[in-house]
Amino acid sequence: MSASSKALEGKTVVVIGGASGIGFAVAAAARDEGARVVIASSQDANVQAAVTRLGGGATGSVVDVGDEAAVAGFFERLGPFDHLAFTAGDWGGSMFAPARDLDLGVAQAAFTVRFWGALAVVKHGCRTIAEGGSITLTGGMLAHRPMKGAPVPTAVAGAIEHLTRGLAVDLAPVRVNAVCPGIVLTDRTKQLPEDLLRTFTTRQPLPRGADPAEAAEAYLYLMRGGYTTGQVLLVDGGGSVV
Ligand SMILES: NC(=O)c1ccc[n+]([C@@H]2O[C@H](COP(=O)([O-])OP(=O)(O)OC[C@H]3O[C@@H](n4cnc5c(N)ncnc54)[C@H](OP(=O)(O)O)[C@@H]3O)[C@@H](O)[C@H]2O)c1
Numbered sequence: 600m601s602a603s604s605k606a607l608e609g610k611t612v613v614v615i616g617g618a619s620g621i622g623f624a625v626a627a628a629a630r631d632e633g634a635r636v637v638i639a640s641s642q643d644a645n646v647q648a649a650v651t652r653l654g655g656g657a658t659g660s661v662v663d664v665g666d667e668a669a670v671a672g673f674f675e676r677l678g679p680f681d682h683l684a685f686t687a688g689d690w691g692g693s694m695f696a697p698a699r700d701l702d703l704g705v706a707q708a709a710f711t712v713r714f715w716g717a718l719a720v721v722k723h724g725c726r727t728i729a730e731g732g733s734i735t736l737t738g739g740m741l742a743h744r745p746m747k748g749a750p751v752p753t754a755v756a757g758a759i760e761h762l763t764r765g766l767a768v769d770l771a772p773v774r775v776n777a778v779c780p781g782i783v784l785t786d787r788t789k790q791l792p793e794d795l796l797r798t799f800t801t802r803q804p805l806p807r808g809a810d811p812a813e814a815a816e817a818y819l820y821l822m823r824g825g826y827t828t829g830q831v832l833l834v835d836g837g838g839s840v841v
Pocket of ligand 1: 615616617618619620621622639640641642643645646662663664665686687688689712713716737738739740779780781782783784785786787788
């Protein structure tokens with residue numbers, strides 16, 4: 600094992616949203632590097648199933664990031680930890696709508712988990728995170744490549760990037776970064792029609808969706824990379840350069 604891959608050995612890595620998808624892959628990769636992994640999501644059955652799949656070295660808690668008191672209680676019970684990844688995202692309601700048809704209630708709710716949830720987790724997590732620790736948030740490629748019918752998810756993803764920059768200054772020396780995924784083939788996105796997925800990925804230099812483990816690599820780099828803060832790491836099969 601190289602020195603950099605030992606960077607997480609014995610560290611406590613918290614993954615909010617770690618019960619499935621990208622977050623689960625982050626948790627599994629951190630566990631493989633010897634970290635003690637703590638995952639959290641809002642549904643008990645999902646947390647239990649994920650902890651079982653992760654095996655030794657992982658524990659889990661039920662936390663709804665929309666409930667600030669629950670978030671505060673989670674970090675109080677957890678105590679000191681080293682690295683935090685936030686990948687929680689809900690998929691309810693249709694935040695995908697053209698501006699003229701938007702339900703503003705749905706538009707506001709689209710920020711609840713992905714933006715306000717992230718901020719609640721940072722607010723309470725930053726009190727007990729190690730000085731040399733890191734926080735990695737999750738945006739999305741819509742922030743860089745908006746599509747028709749998607750002004751709200753574009754704004755959510757963009758807001759995460761600016762929150763990241765603000766937090767990197769505010770919380771230093773704790774490092775704060777974000778991963779900006781393109782299409783990642785999680786159970787969630789695999790439910791989308793294949794031809795729709797292809798329209799997103801076909802013009803990319805790497806014309807396919809990412810395996811969740813490939814996206815997880817970016818989170819692990821940002822945890823280990825001690826001189827990287829305030830950055831947004833695009834993991835998009837090169838889609839942003841063409
Ligand atoms: N997959 C992609 O192609 C892609 C691309 C760009 C951006 N992203 C972003 O990356 C994030 C993760 O995507 P994914 O594909 O990995 O989705 P996913 O598999 O659905 O994972 C999301 C996780 O968030 C948890 N969660 C949902 N609501 C929560 C809440 N209120 N409190 C705490 N946890 C909550 C879910 O578990 P519970 O249901 O148990 O709460 C689930 O484990 C999302 O924000 C998504 O927008 C994904």
